[in-house]
Amino acid sequence: MEPNYRSYKYGDMQLDILLTGYGSVFTCYQLTRALSMINYDLSINIGLAGSFDHFLEQGFVVNVIQEQFADLGLEQKNKIYTLFEEELMDENEFPFSEGILNSLGTFEIDEVESLIPVKGITLNTLYSNPKQINMLRDKYSPEIETMNGAAFFYVCLSEKVPFLQIRAISNFVEIRRIENWNIPSALNNLTGSLINILDELRID
Numbered sequence: 587m588e589p590n591y592r593s594y595k596y597g598d599m600q601l602d603i604l605l606t607g608y609g610s611v612f613t614c615y616q617l618t619r620a621l622s623m624i625n626y627d628l629s630i631n632i633g634l635a636g637s638f639d640h641f642l643e644q645g646f647v648v649n650v651i652q653e654q655f656a657d658l659g660l661e662q663k664n665k666i667y668t669l670f671e672e673e674l675m676d677e678n679e680f681p682f683s684e685g686i687l688n689s690l691g692t693f694e695i696d697e698v699e700s701l702i703p704v705k706g707i708t709l710n711t712l713y714s715n716p717k718q719i720n721m722l723r724d725k726y727s728p729e730i731e732t733m734n735g736a737a738f739f740y741v742c743l744s745e746k747v748p749f750l751q752i753r754a755i756s757n758f759v760e761i762r763r764i765e766n767w768n769i770p771s772a773l774n775n776l777t778g779s780l781i782n783i784l785d786e787l788r789i790d
Contacts, residue, residue, distance in 0.1 A: 590616065597788035609710045610655070610737035617741045628693070628748045628787070631738040632780055634772050635730040635753035636712065638723055642702065642730065642755050645771035647779045649701040650751040653687040653736035656707035656726055666725045681743030687736055690748060697782040698750060704729040708736035714762035731759055752779060
């Protein structure tokens with residue numbers, strides 16, 4: 587058994603847990619490899635996230651409905667330009683829609699529908715410099731940031747696998763102060779939401 591992969595039974599369901607590692611590259615490789623071996627009915631990406639909006643308090647669990655690769659492009663004169671704006675890619679080239687990766691919905695899962703829908707950006711480097719944070723906020727109007735959400739969207743959309751991305755807010759996107767993070771609360775609430783989702787999906 588591979589160290590980043592575990593398989594469990596939950597009622598009538600077979601659950602495979604994949605630890606992809608940090609960043610888009612590792613996520614793309616690990617997830618594509620896993621999906622090439624087994625046909626899954628649903629893929630759920632769970633993890634923590636940083637919040638750009640103080641309305642999304644630490645511990646809140648959210649449903650990510652849009653994603654963008656926020657560090658895939660160019661920076662010039664203190665402005666960010668996407669590959670689409672530079673005409674290096676067509677903004678509607680599958681699986682993008684106007685340069686954005688969109689979720690497939692909530693699959694009528696009550697727990698998912700009860701969560702706050704948010705727009706995420708994905709970065710391989712998480713910034714704490716106010717100038718860079720403001721550039722990202724002005725460019726993408728994001729509500730959360732992660733290190734692999736867009737990669738997860740990209741792979742699942744490309745492979746036509748139904749998916750959800752559920753995140754819990756552990757910190758605010760600001761000057762890095764680990765002592766202000768609340769990881770225990772985020773993990774506890776994230777676990778509760780995931781169990782509720784699994785309980786809705788199980789038949790027995």
